[in-house]
Amino acid sequence: MVYRLCADDAIFIAKISRGRSIRMLVLAVAIGSPIATNFWFTALGGTGIFFELTNPGAVSEALTGAGLPGVLIAILQQLPLQVIIVPAFLLLTTTFVATTGDSMAYSIAVVTSENSTPSKYNRLFWALMLGIVAAVLLTAGNGGLAALQSFIVITAVPVSLLIATTLISAPLTCAKCSWLTRQSTPVANGYSVNKMAD
Numbered sequence: 001m002v003y004r005l006c007a008d009d010a011i012f013i014a015k016i017s018r019g020r021s022i023r024m025l026v027l028a029v030a031i032g033s034p035i036a037t038n039f040w041f042t043a044l045g046g047t048g049i050f051f052e053l054t055n056p057g058a059v060s061e062a063l064t065g066a067g068l069p070g071v072l073i074a075i076l077q078q079l080p081l082q083v084i085i086v087p088a089f090l091l092l093t094t095t096f097v098a099t100t101g102d103s104m105a106y107s108i109a110v111v112t113s114e115n116s117t118p119s120k121y122n123r124l125f126w127a128l129m130l131g132i133v134a135a136v137l138l139t140a141g142n143g144g145l146a147a148l149q150s151f152i153v154i155t156a157v158p159v160s161l162l163i164a165t166t167l168i169s170a171p172l173t174c175a176k177c178s179w180l181t182r183q184s185t186p187v188a189n190g191y192s193v194n195k196m197a198d
Contacts, residue, residue, distance in 0.1 A: 059075060062074035
């Protein structure tokens with residue numbers, strides 16, 4: 001599932017990054033996002049550990065009773081300005097889920113229609129299908145989710161071997177594109193870089 005999400009994200013990022021350089025894209029996606037994510041995880045995780053150590057049961061009871069979402073709310077409720085932080089976090093989470101669903105629906109519509117600008121009805125269909133699948137999984141409870149997670153882990157092994165080939169092919173493709181760009185780059189006197197080298 002992680003690889004499918006990566007493919008969906010790649011299609012969506014490619015769409016919204018038109019006109020930007022590869023360097024800007026790599027800085028934003030491969031460097032900036034992980035740094036922000038690590039900071040967020042460290043701050044939230046460290047805060048939860050601190051609350052649990054200073055007041056045993058403050059976080060672990062929420063984990064036992066309500067699972068991971070309960071832990072998050074329990075941590076946020078112990079922070080200063082909780083009246084502002086909890087609603088702001090819920091708004092942020094809702095926005096994240098909505099934009100993720102929209103980008104996934106867009107990516108699936110692009111792949112299925114083989115059109116870089118799929119119709120809004122196609123996107124709406126896939127958004128509804130994603131919502132229905134999510135609702136079915138939520139109503140199935142932990143048993144259905146556990147079975148799905150096991151299936152994802154089993155199928156990820158052969159898929160990861162296929163995707164590992166991009167570790168070799170991606171740098172080769174970038175090198176070839178760079179070489180082709182240098183061959184056709186014009187200079188001030190009208191000659192290409194290749195002709196000047198001759």
